[in-house]
Amino acid sequence: MTAEGSAVRLWGAPTLERDEWTASVETDEPKVEERWLLTTGTFPTPEPMEWATTAHREHELLWSTTGNVTVEAAGHLWMVPPSLGIWLPAGTPHRVRASAGAVTYATFLSPELVAVDWAGVVGIPMIRLLRELLLHNQNEEMSTEARLRLQRVGVDLIRPVRTVSLDIPLPKTPELLTIAERIIADPADDRTTEEWARMIGLSGRTLMRWFQRDTGVSLTQWRILVRVRSALIDIAAGKPVVAVSRRLGYANPSTFIDLFRQVTGHTPAAYFRSVNGVAESGL
Missing domain, CATH: 1.10.10.60 (Homeodomain-like)
Known part of the structure; x- marks a missing residue:
């Protein structure tokens, strides 16, 4: 998960303007095995938590089910309520904070196998079906073919919010x-x-x-x-x-x-x- 922001956004819509972000952070080790499209990690925080600024080789979808979670990325501070995820393109430096009692999820997606038609950090509606598919993929045993089918459906459900973005400089x-x-x-x-x-x-x-x-x-x-x-x-x-x-x-x-x-x-x-x-x- 996780850089100094210059604005605050809640729901973010795709923009024609490229976000400028100059922080240089080395990406960490791969999190998605070569044959898979995605994987999800769970991060409960009994106490308030702040992760250090980092960047990942994979795309990342950050979402939560409870508590207050914020993400600093691409020069903005994004709020993550339970109904919204934040999409971070591969290599994006970011910092995450979570309140006490929050449960934060980080879904990592292979940039080689998952192609998207938007650029930059955007909001993703976390509909119930998407949440359940991501958790089912993480928690259940299944064949390789079944898991890949499940993951493809999950990827298809990841679409940016297209309502007006609340951007506070x-x-x-x-x-x-x-x-x-x-x-x-x-x-x-x-x-x-x-x-x-x-x-x-x-x-x-x-x-x-x-x-x-x-x-x-x-x-x-x-x-x-x-x-x-x-x-x-x-x-x-x-x-x-x-x-x-x-x-x-x-x-x-x-x-x-x-x-x-x-x-x-x-x-x-x-x-x-x-x-x-x-x-x-x-x-």
Whole structure:
């Protein structure tokens, strides 16, 4: 599994622009035996865990069934809720963090035997059939022919999410990055721009100007994006929209739903229907 990111994504759609990533990390030993298409490893984390930056010879599909998992790769920070996997092309440097109680899976796929029609790091809908096939392949005895048939079906089910990607640029200035990290850690923090500015010895006007320069959006817009991203993770885990909106500091759920629609183009329910619709269309 597992590099310093410059943006945050939740669901990622394929892009025409190639991600630039300059980190140099040597790939490790092969994980898929020569005749097979794929293999899956299981990584339970009773305590919080961070794996060192690494790269693999194989393509990697990272997914989880419980807990919070993040992947830093290709200049972005990706969140991995239970309904989403993250596809990492062979040789991509990446770092993975998992919360206490998370169960993370790493499915490695042979780049020589598994050809895909997309490039870069993308989100993969982890529909139930795909999860069950990958686990069945890992846990059950079967003939070579049966295993290869199973693996081919699994590969056919791996298709990128094609909904809008939630991409949150991180500031490059260290002082601003400190503020950004605190907001990401607690999206409901309601400190004003002036209060954040005093924390790093700036005026509110200077903070706003620097933040716009570094990220391309205002601090207010950026905080909304972070809250929507945090909400998507909670809703994907099954938490009610009303409870999620209150956790993020919105007394009126309709205010949160309006902001969610402004960011994603959908209400929360419609957004997840669009993801599930793409997933089921691959069956």
